[in-house]
Amino acid sequence: MRNLVLIVCYDGTDYYGFQSQPGGNTIQDKLEDAIEKLTGERSHLVGSGRTDAGVHARYQVANFRTPSRIPIDRWVLALNSRLPSDIVVQCVYEGSDRFHARHGALSKTYRYTINCNRIPDLFRRRYEFHHPTPLDLQAMREGLGHLIGTHDFSSFTSPLSTKPNHIRTVISARLDLEDGSDIRDQYPVSDHWAKWDAKYGEAKRRGVIQLYITGTGFLYNMVRIIAGTLIQVGEGKRTASDMGDILAAKDRAKAGPTSVPHGLSLWGVDYEELPMNMDD
Known part of the structure; x- marks a missing residue:
């Protein structure tokens, strides 16, 4: 399993925050939907922390595990083409097995x-x-x-x-x-x-x-x-x-x-x- 790390920015105006919740319409939901459309599998995304409804991010970090072998240099364009225009993946790289976006934040x-x-x-x-x-x-x-x-x-x-x-x-x-x-x-x-x-x-x-x-x-x-x-x-x-x-x-x-x-x-x-x- 690969541990992929995303650097994401977003305009939070129209969302209920980063973290998934029963009402849906969160940044995490949209990212997980885009990953599922790309890989055919539902992945669980871990963010560096939650941002509240209406709050933005210039530099949010998230990671998820996937068996997908899609080359690393194709992920950014592939995800952005499946995301709303107010969420942009800036970078994707393969992290170590121990990397955790929330627990590893200094x-x-x-x-x-x-x-x-x-x-x-x-x-x-x-x-x-x-x-x-x-x-x-x-x-x-x-x-x-x-x-x-x-x-x-x-x-x-x-x-x-x-x-x-x-x-x-x-x-x-x-x-x-x-x-x-x-x-x-x-x-x-x-x-x-x-x-x-x-x-x-x-x-x-x-x-x-x-x-x-x-x-x-x-x-x-x-x-x-x-x-x-x-x-x-x-x-x-x-x-x-x-x-x-x-x-x-x-x-x-x-x-x-x-x-x-x-x-x-x-x-x-x-x-x-x-x-x-x-x-x-």
């Missing part, structure tokens, strides 16, 4: 995108949360720093979590800003920017904020609750130091709202065995 990186420009971006609306007021990026960065390390993240998970404990390790986290400077250059004669700077200065910024979080594992809704709470810090409804207090409370009621799913993407997964990384 860390995962998620990205949450917040567009705090006044007008939403029509072409990116499926992949970012539109927040039409400016945010204090520095305060958000300071708040995010409280989450680095190994902690009990009970305050940042859904009450529906079924995990036996909520201790997780956040390896790194950062906020990047696309500040729209190209728009300033495009409309230099407008007094809009001068009025903006006079009102807000450097305290609050517009632009597209990218939140990246890398950890050894994540809880149900963890990144989305962190994002929702950080947005409140950026609005001035909470202070940066509140993030540490919320973490210590171990109480979901102390944190902010769960941000919308479509702003979240599984950005990468790291393994010892995988002959590539999330940037390749």
Whole structure:
């Protein structure tokens, strides 16, 4: 039996998440259907982890076992021709017998995108949360720093979590800003920017904020609750130091709202065995 590994990206808008469930219409279902159409056999696919309904993936990893002898270089085109257009297999390779997409993952990186420009971006609306007021990026960065390390993240998970404990390790986290400077250059004669700077200065910024979080594992809704709470810090409804207090409370009621799913993407997964990384 061969152990084949898939690198998959998908737009999760129209699906109930990655993992198969009774209601069907999941990414796993579509992949297993495509494999069955190709090989004539039903295979069980194991993903690096589940993504919720509406959540996307740039770099999901999955593996399955098959007796099929189809040459490895033919799998990508063959599967993509049998998949919906919003699911794309980027790479297929033959892993070792011991490779397991979920158990072998060393860390995962998620990205949450917040567009705090006044007008939403029509072409990116499926992949970012539109927040039409400016945010204090520095305060958000300071708040995010409280989450680095190994902690009990009970305050940042859904009450529906079924995990036996909520201790997780956040390896790194950062906020990047696309500040729209190209728009300033495009409309230099407008007094809009001068009025903006006079009102807000450097305290609050517009632009597209990218939140990246890398950890050894994540809880149900963890990144989305962190994002929702950080947005409140950026609005001035909470202070940066509140993030540490919320973490210590171990109480979901102390944190902010769960941000919308479509702003979240599984950005990468790291393994010892995988002959590539999330940037390749």
